[in-house]
Amino acid sequence: MAEESMGLIRRRRQSNAAANLAGKGAEAAADHDGSIDLGVLPQLVGYAVRRAQLRIFQDFIETMAEVDIRPGQFSVLTVIAANRGLKQAEVCEALGFKRANLVVMLDELERRGLVKRVRGASDRRSRALHLTKAGEVLLLRLNGLVAQHERRFIRRIGEDGKRQLLGLLAKLIAV
Amino acid sequence: MAEESMGLIRRRRQSNAAANLAGKGAEAAADHDGSIDLGVLPQLVGYAVRRAQLRIFQDFIETMAEVDIRPGQFSVLTVIAANRGLKQAEVCEALGFKRANLVVMLDELERRGLVKRVRGASDRRSRALHLTKAGEVLLLRLNGLVAQHERRFIRRIGEDGKRQLLGLLAKLIAV
DNA sequence: TATTGTTATACTCTATAACTATA
DNA sequence: TATAGTTATAGAGTATAACAATA
Numbered sequence: 568m569a570e571e572s573m574g575l576i577r578r579r580r581q582s583n584a585a586a587n588l589a590g591k592g593a594e595a596a597a598d599h600d601g602s603i604d605l606g607v608l609p610q611l612v613g614y615a616v617r618r619a620q621l622r623i624f625q626d627f628i629e630t631m632a633e634v635d636i637r638p639g640q641f642s643v644l645t646v647i648a649a650n651r652g653l654k655q656a657e658v659c660e661a662l663g664f665k666r667a668n669l670v671v672m673l674d675e676l677e678r679r680g681l682v683k684r685v686r687g688a689s690d691r692r693s694r695a696l697h698l699t700k701a702g703e704v705l706l707l708r709l710n711g712l713v714a715q716h717e718r719r720f721i722r723r724i725g726e727d728g729k730r731q732l733l734g735l736l737a738k739l740i741a742v
Numbered sequence: 743m744a745e746e747s748m749g750l751i752r753r754r755r756q757s758n759a760a761a762n763l764a765g766k767g768a769e770a771a772a773d774h775d776g777s778i779d780l781g782v783l784p785q786l787v788g789y790a791v792r793r794a795q796l797r798i799f800q801d802f803i804e805t806m807a808e809v810d811i812r813p814g815q816f817s818v819l820t821v822i823a824a825n826r827g828l829k830q831a832e833v834c835e836a837l838g839f840k841r842a843n844l845v846v847m848l849d850e851l852e853r854r855g856l857v858k859r860v861r862g863a864s865d866r867r868s869r870a871l872h873l874t875k876a877g878e879v880l881l882l883r884l885n886g887l888v889a890q891h892e893r894r895f896i897r898r899i900g901e902d903g904k905r906q907l908l909g910l911l912a913k914l915i916a917v
Numbered sequence: 918t919a920t921t922g923t924t925a926t927a928c929t930c931t932a933t934a935a936c937t938a939t940a
Numbered sequence: 941t942a943t944a945g946t947t948a949t950a951g952a953g954t955a956t957a958a959c960a961a962t963a
Binding site: 603604605606607608609610611612613614615616617618619620621622623624627638642645646648649650653657658660661663710713716717720721723724728729731732733735736737738739740741 | 785823903
């Protein structure tokens, strides 16, 4: 029973986002026995970018699970390798970390023998960051895994698509 | 005080990082003088998407601060409005929430008088979700604010750029 | 006084297990 | 047994304040 004849409008999945944005109410009843109307969301860049980011990071984390490295750790190792001897504050500046949070991450990376902190000679407040030998060896492996991960996504849009995507994202957030 | 100015400095220098991201054709040799080499990161789709997502959400949160609505809350209100009477499990399915986490969010939205949960008649385990009148009124305002937020980004890439971007992101994460 | 790194803390978001009340 | 919702909790990630050592 309760066959709710009210719900037979059967709206297809494409939602008119412009209409929703303009405040035009939808008459949609409750017939979502399969596909749920996301309303304006699929037309919002923020929603699409967030969904993509979640999907990509999920793959990244699974790809790196065998070496127990997370996206933030990979970015820190990469920046240290590309700027040997740089200070913690500079890593924070480059990656948008808070100093207090980088401390905790470096504690872990140092404990694992991947990074070393060296007291600055000229400015004894600062610590110069370096990869250890083990850190460099691991980073080679990480780069191989990341390349696989990257290819899994890029083959869906091609190298041209990747160039377009990076260009659009850069324009999107350019000051 | 020092912490506040630190925040400003970080934001300003983040634009340097964004400029690095924008440098597509550049071989991007190690430009010294305080700029930090991000290595392979700017060529990784996940890094670019993550950076864009952070920037867009920051603007979204600031835009919605006056009504105290966060991105997840907006998406839930939008889905309820577009599928009146749907169940909590369906919201979770549509948006990728865990059931336990949606409960907490709905407690808050219900406390604020924006959403109501109605015991299902046919299945008394489930709760049919509806916006209250106040919720509908607020959502109209939210849609106006979101449209402003969206325009701030879209004017940088144009409507064509937006179509390309949404298309590329959809292809990128298509099953 | 200002900056670098640090400790402590808190808040959001996300994830899992176990419970309840229904089915 | 299975499902919808709930409670409790734990883990990341991110944020700020305060401190010591140093500039």
